[in-house]
Amino acid sequence: MNKVPIDEILNKVNGIKITHKRKTRIRVDVDADSLPTLLELIKGRASYIHLSAITCVDWIADNQFELVYHVWSYEEKCLISAHTRIDRGSESNPAKYVSVYDLFKPADFFERDIFEMYGVTFIGSPRMEKFILTEWNGVPPMLKDFDAEAYVQETFKWTDYNPDWLQELTDQGGGIAVKPEDIRTAGNTHNMSTHRERDKAKAAAVKANEKMQGWKQ
Amino acid sequence: MRPENYQAVKLGQSNEYEIFIGPNHPGIEGNYAFRLMLDGDIVVSGKADAGYLHRGFEKLMEGRLWIQNLAIVPRICVPDPAPMEVAYSMAVEEIMGIEAPIRAQWIRTMQLELSRVAAHLFTFGGHAATTGMYTPMFWGVADRDLVLDLFEDFTGGRVYSIYNIPGGVRRELPPEFLQKLSNLLDYLESRQNDYDNLLFTNQVFVDRAKGCGALTQEQALELSVTGPNLRACGLAYDVRRDDPYLVYDELEFDIPIQTAGDAYARILVRRDELFQSIRILRQIIERLPSIKGKIRTPIPNPLSWNVRKGEAYARVESSKGELAYYVVSDGGDKPYRVHVRGPSSMHAVQTLEFLAKGARLEDVAQIMFSLDACPPEVDR
């Protein structure tokens, strides 16, 4: 059988954007509608039979989820990462996408994982149920708007650690120079709700201080 | 205990009954559970129950600096932590567009292979113990400890070394380290006959392991089985050779395969791989002294280090199979998303459920250990 170049196969899909990153990595961007077609095509026509992983990335600023399907070919020795974006949905109307279980059996594990961690429902996936987080009742924890640190501060009791030996050191002028909670709430970041915002404010403060050694790219 | 708290379980019409294995069970590798529906002692169906080791790694990593994450990545797989560090460092390097110096790459390769030796020795013991043989467990753990001593010597940590950073490795090798390594390899090779007599050709073990949990190549490919488990089904696929990273394309090694696909084939593949790793380490001992140079590419101040926008999918071959890190950066000082693809997440859930079906109850533990499943990789 004549070997068809992979680009030729990929270009059959509408609206595709192909980026050759290096010899064994191809990045492909497609619409959510044509992704299953693409996977079927590269599995059937180009021996990409090994589903390495499915990743979900939460782009909260764009109100979108990015789904990345990493598929490897044992013959071509190349990995195609197919990127697609779906609507992020809301609490009343959670995000939905179509399952690729009938193409790749391991999708069962990855889709269930994404269902738990991000709340994306995959239609057609055999086991859309809780697996790892069976004892968890909150929102899907991997969402960017779930603040794990705030949750921990609320749920668990924290007590100050002031042993006698530390008191002695403090009296002599030693001890903890900067308390961890001061670092955590550095700058005027008390009112910011998500840790992402706080981090950005902190990073900005650090940048301002270290203009001299700022990394030039 | 109040007797009124208990009621007799009413059995239905079916002869089937359900039992739990784990999480507190010696036949389970790590903190993991498995629910089995049995008919007599034949497993009708099984369902994996994970999450006992869930720490929310991927969430934690989004909240920490790039450099801080190096301290927590090795915790994802306890018996074989080195590939985790290397894969994460490689992913960050790829986004940054930097490359580790050639000497650092050789040292990393050495660390990976040493870690593989340690992990395989540990697996032999665990697998043998599920068939009731405890001597290999004692031997395997004791020999693994010698490898851990070397780890302590050159990284400072016995189990978690945290030796890699994006851009290279942390420290130079201590003096006369390669001589010590060479002595250890001599010792391990001298043990080959002992292990063969005790375990690999022991008729008791062979009878138990042969035909247990057999996978065909098609089934293995369909279930995304990788690593030694796939090679035991006859497909010579190894990330080290097919998607080369570090300096594996300069090294000579064979990819051992078996065709039976059962528990015995899997442990034989691991045995052969152990000696291939020793062969690789010998080449490294020979060539490393002639490779001079730095061990680190300078990176900016790690506390205010903004990795540029991008994404990378870094794959390495761990002792369990194909391990991959998908790292996304939005240009901030913390990762935007890190996804860990542990090889055991394929082996310990779907493959185990598939293989348990029709097996006998006493073989379930052996099947799990022969797949070398590592629960923290499933839970993360």
Next chain:
Amino acid sequence: MKKELKIIQKERTNPLAHVFDDFISFCQSKSLFMLHYCTGCGAIELPPAMTSRFDMERLGIQPMVTPRQADILLITGYVSIKTLKRVILTYEQMQSPKYVIGICSCTVNGGMYWQSYATAKKLNEYMPVDVYIAGCMPRPEAVMEGLQRLKDNIRNDKKEHKGSAWKDYFNRYDYYLGNQQALFGDDWQTPTDIIAEAKLYDLETEETYGKHTKLLEKHQTPLLPQEMRIK
């Protein structure tokens, strides 16, 4: 039956009672069975500690597979919420005297997972802990040292009262139950009736009861046979 036991415990007329006590604590400290439960990553240092290199057995410590026959519950590392439930069930099933050792820094205060939504932070809020072994992870020598410390505590329990942390679970059951309920929800219950056991061992105090045990009584339902189906 319970009353008789109480009397036996209270009236110690035998002049050799303290000799027996001493002998019993000597025997207890020399033969300890450790439950084989790997809860976290610290479990990887137990095989070296148990097998030929460090050889835990020379201290009289052996792994045991069932909680009913075990004396020591080793918590080897972080406990996720899901594990913590099982750990508490296991702990309550163990026969007294029982000892808990928290290995790794994660059991002390959450360790490096302090900001994780999925792990419990301080183990001694949920069950009394005898010995903590800090470190990430502690070397086998440190584990052995901790076990040796536990043995000394058991041996000198009559003098120093360090080896009887398990009594605290009965003495202050309300406190532990409150912490468990805060984490697992109000309807948390275990099949073991701790209050009845506290009465049996003559260990109930004022702090055994409280608003949390009242809440437990309100929610406690007879254990029904669970209907389980595998899909």
